[in-house]
Amino acid sequence: MGMMELLARRSTRSFGPPPSKDAPKVETWRYVRRIYAWTLFFAIPTSIVIALDDGPIWLWILFGISAVTWLHGFVSVNRRIRTLRSTTPGG
Numbered sequence: 001m002g003m004m005e006l007l008a009r010r011s012t013r014s015f016g017p018p019p020s021k022d023a024p025k026v027e028t029w030r031y032v033r034r035i036y037a038w039t040l041f042f043a044i045p046t047s048i049v050i051a052l053d054d055g056p057i058w059l060w061i062l063f064g065i066s067a068v069t070w071l072h073g074f075v076s077v078n079r080r081i082r083t084l085r086s087t088t089p090g091g
Helices: 003-015 025-053 057-087
Strands: none
Touching: 003 025, 025 057
């Protein structure tokens, strides 16, 4: 089994099947939102380790930048889904 097949099978198991190419854009963005939500499960333990370890200041800065970047992307995806739902009939 090749690496691409292994990654495709594991991502399908974790995030569900990806939408087809002719699916509405809302479905594609919902799939992206599922990926963002799954990354939160890895970010929470990481933040606990950083808080308990009392790491150096550069680690706190790096963690803050990555948290703000994640939050911005998650909010942007949700806003795009809301916009597409309101403009798409029956969406």
